[in-house]
Amino acid sequence: MTEVPVFSTLPNHNTISRAYEQIRRFVRTTPLIRSDHLSQLIHGEVLVKAESLQVTGAFKFRGALYRLLNLNHEQKERGVIAYSSGNFAAGLAAAGQILKIPVRLVMPHDAPKAKIQNAEYYGAQVILCHSVTPSREEAASDMARELAETHSATLLHPFDDYEIIVGQASVALELQGQLEEKNQMCDHLLCPVGGGSLVAGSSLVFTNVAEVWAVEVDGYQGMNLSLKQGKRCRADGSIPSDCDALMALEPGVANLDITLQTNVRGITVNSDTVHDAVRIGFQEMNLVLEPSGAVAIAAIMENPELFENKTVVIIASGGNVDPEKYASILQSKEDKKVSIRQ
Incomplete structure (x- = not known):
C-alpha cells in the first residue's frame, strides 16, 4: 500500500529557479562531458554532469x-x-x-x-x-x-529536508539549461542515491521530460525497495562497500514521497563494477570520482541494453576520496584493465 504523500503540492519550477538564483553566485557551474566509451557501449549518447568538480567536491x-x-x-x-x-x-x-x-x-x-x-x-x-x-x-x-x-x-538532516531537496534540484536545473544550449534532449537521467535528495530534486525538474533513475549499490538499495513497494523499506546493509556516501539504509520520508509522485525508477549495481566506473572516469574524462560518485556510470556498464540508442545523462555526484583508496582502485585488476578505446 502506498504511503500518504508528504507533499500535497510538489515544489515547482519557479521555487527551484528562485533557489538557484539565491545560491548561484557561490556555486560552480559544473561541466557536461561526453563519454565516448559509454556512448559507444549503448550506441547512443552519454553525457556526464561532473558535480565532482563542485565547491567541496560534491553536489x-x-x-x-x-x-x-x-x-x-x-x-x-x-x-x-x-x-x-x-x-x-x-x-x-x-x-x-x-x-x-x-x-x-x-x-x-x-x-x-x-x-x-x-x-x-x-x-x-x-x-x-x-x-x-x-x-x-x-x-x-x-x-x-x-x-x-x-x-x-x-x-x-543531510537529505530528508524540504529546502535541501530544493537546493539540490539546482543541479538538474543547471543541467537543463546546458542541454538546451547544446540543443540536446535527455531520455534518461541517472542519479546516485544514498538518502535521495539529489534524485528527488532532479525528478522535480525532469519529470515528464526524461526517465529518472535512482542508482544504488548492492546492500544499500533502500530507495529501490521502497519504490517497488510504494512505501518506505529498509535495506539490510550486509554487503561491504566502498560507497560510504550511499550507506543510508532507507530513503528520506520527503525524498521517497517526491520520487513516488514523479515515477522515479530504481536500479542497483555491484561494487566491482563501481570500481571499473571510477577507472573509466579517470582514464577517459580525467575525473577523480569517489566510488559513491561513480555508481551511475556503473549502472550503464552493467545494463547497457536498458539505454540502447538513447541519450543518457549521468550525475557524477562526488570526488572526495582518500588518495590511498583511490590509488588502490586505479591499480587493481591491472590484468582486466577497462579499455576505453574500441
Whole structure:
C-alpha cells in the first residue's frame, strides 16, 4: 500500500529557479562531458554532469548553502548541527564559513580521512561517532540530536529536508539549461542515491521530460525497495562497500514521497563494477570520482541494453576520496584493465 504523500503540492519550477538564483553566485557551474566509451557501449549518447568538480567536491554544497541562507537570524546566531558521512559535512561547513554561521558536525569514525579533513578545513567542529548501532548513520544521527538539544542549535538532516531537496534540484536545473544550449534532449537521467535528495530534486525538474533513475549499490538499495513497494523499506546493509556516501539504509520520508509522485525508477549495481566506473572516469574524462560518485556510470556498464540508442545523462555526484583508496582502485585488476578505446 502506498504511503500518504508528504507533499500535497510538489515544489515547482519557479521555487527551484528562485533557489538557484539565491545560491548561484557561490556555486560552480559544473561541466557536461561526453563519454565516448559509454556512448559507444549503448550506441547512443552519454553525457556526464561532473558535480565532482563542485565547491567541496560534491553536489551537497548546493543544498547546504540554500538551507543556511533560509535560516532566521536567531538560528544563524546559534549555529547548526548535523550528522554526515562526509560530503554533506564539507558542504555545510563551507556554507557556514561563507555565511559566518557556526557549524558542528557528527561524522562516523570510519568516514574517509579526506572527508573529515575537508569539513575541518572549512572551519566546522567535527565530533566523531564510534557507535554503529543500529547503523553508523543512525548512531551519528542520534548523537547529533543530543548535541543540538545541549547547544540549543538547529538540527539539520543531510537529505530528508524540504529546502535541501530544493537546493539540490539546482543541479538538474543547471543541467537543463546546458542541454538546451547544446540543443540536446535527455531520455534518461541517472542519479546516485544514498538518502535521495539529489534524485528527488532532479525528478522535480525532469519529470515528464526524461526517465529518472535512482542508482544504488548492492546492500544499500533502500530507495529501490521502497519504490517497488510504494512505501518506505529498509535495506539490510550486509554487503561491504566502498560507497560510504550511499550507506543510508532507507530513503528520506520527503525524498521517497517526491520520487513516488514523479515515477522515479530504481536500479542497483555491484561494487566491482563501481570500481571499473571510477577507472573509466579517470582514464577517459580525467575525473577523480569517489566510488559513491561513480555508481551511475556503473549502472550503464552493467545494463547497457536498458539505454540502447538513447541519450543518457549521468550525475557524477562526488570526488572526495582518500588518495590511498583511490590509488588502490586505479591499480587493481591491472590484468582486466577497462579499455576505453574500441
